[in-house]
Amino acid sequence: MNLVYLDNNATTMVANEVFEAMIPYFSKEFGNPSSIYDLAHGANEAVKESREVIADFLGAANPKEIIFTSCGSESANMAIKGVLDVNRNKKHIITTCVEHPCVLNLYKDLEKRGYRVSWIGVDSKGDLDIGGLLEALSDDTAIVSVMMANNETGTIYPVDKIAQAVKMRNPNTKIFVDGVQAAGKIPINLKDTKIDLFGISGHKFHAPKGIGALYVKSGTMLSPLIIGGHQEKGKRAGTENVPYIVGMAAAAKLAKDSLNDELTTVKKLRDKLEKGILANVKNAVLNSKSANRVPNTTNIGFQYVEGELILLHLNDEGICASSGSACTSGSLEPSHVLRAQGVPFTSLHGSIRFSLSRYTTEEQIDYTIAKMPIIIEKLVKISPFQKELKEIFK
Ligand code: PLP
Numbered sequence: 001m002n003l004v005y006l007d008n009n010a011t012t013m014v015a016n017e018v019f020e021a022m023i024p025y026f027s028k029e030f031g032n033p034s035s036i037y038d039l040a041h042g043a044n045e046a047v048k049e050s051r052e053v054i055a056d057f058l059g060a061a062n063p064k065e066i067i068f069t070s071c072g073s074e075s076a077n078m079a080i081k082g083v084l085d086v087n088r089n090k091k092h093i094i095t096t097c098v099e100h101p102c103v104l105n106l107y108k109d110l111e112k113r114g115y116r117v118s119w120i121g122v123d124s125k126g127d128l129d130i131g132g133l134l135e136a137l138s139d140d141t142a143i144v145s146v147m148m149a150n151n152e153t154g155t156i157y158p159v160d161k162i163a164q165a166v167k168m169r170n171p172n173t174k175i176f177v178d179g180v181q182a183a184g185k186i187p188i189n190l191k192d193t194k195i196d197l198f199g200i201s202g203h204k205f206h207a208p209k210g211i212g213a214l215y216v217k218s219g220t221m222l223s224p225l226i227i228g229g230h231q232e233k234g235k236r237a238g239t240e241n242v243p244y245i246v247g248m249a250a251a252a253k254l255a256k257d258s259l260n261d262e263l264t265t266v267k268k269l270r271d272k273l274e275k276g277i278l279a280n281v282k283n284a285v286l287n288s289k290s291a292n293r294v295p296n297t298t299n300i301g302f303q304y305v306e307g308e309l310i311l312l313h314l315n316d317e318g319i320c321a322s323s324g325s326a327c328t329s330g331s332l333e334p335s336h337v338l339r340a341q342g343v344p345f346t347s348l349h350g351s352i353r354f355s356l357s358r359y360t361t362e363e364q365i366d367y368t369i370a371k372m373p374i375i376i377e378k379l380v381k382i383s384p385f386q387k388e389l390k391e392i393f394k
Contacts, residue, residue: 009355050249059189073102075199082222090142148182154297184255207251211244267295276369301347
């Protein structure tokens, strides 16, 4: 079996059509979109058209609401710092305990700088304490930020309902949604919501790494994160990365066209993988229990065995998966998302995220289901928790 790539929440393969669409903008159409001669015209038009495509992808009311950035982390930093800078009298922030590090660590830093942060928890299924979030609102709340889909468990948070409820109480509080793991996996229609700011990242939906976008609802005041030239209407300085912008637009079109596939075929394969592992591996427990999940993700704990060892054995079989978000794998800290869900230590360290894409095949899923019991059996033999494991495997 060739490579089985089940780590699509970490990054995705660039789609062939995306790569093809980008090529002319590295060579023939290399002009700077801000220049006035004919050569630049193609680049300028390409950025304009790409903005329209991304606006359509996100259901924005107007392409002017889309700002191109370098990644999801930049989009989040731009949204959050930009809102706080124009609301300097407000010192309260509401967010969740399960955000991606690009949001979580920014708020931890802001806490050290004098902001008051209300951290909203989740239950054992991964669902958010929305009552607690609304109770935390005060006149001083500058921003509420909740991700749309969790990168580790796939749990979807009802961000439009949250935005609506927040705006009813506090119309001036801004809502930022990290939409990086939602874009391309579930329908998004921002014009029908009260969400002010929404970040995405191209490399999560088959565009290259190093390109992202921030949706800024018309009328939302925001200070720029990068100050310099007049690009992106002065909201984000720096010469536009034309080939990557074109690539992200091509990827967005493909993702929109295959959304039904994502919701049916990918989900069917994810469910098959999940059921197959849970049925064949006795110490496997499902961590991603919420009924509301993106179709491509499952997170499974393997009791009393070490996650990093599982990953190494999977790697030996040509299977790529992850033991947490890509940004924290490589650290020995167990996942903050699973800890927030109260996952017991017995499976916390042995939890694996499998994330599929529309390029995942049934053959690859069958192969993974077949390999998992063999790998876990090997690791069970060398686990120091023999007594506990005997109970599970009896
Ligand atoms: N937000 C979420 C939910 C993510 O999963 C990621 C990346 O894994 C990011 C933000 C950061 O995106 P980028 O890698 O483009 O900075």
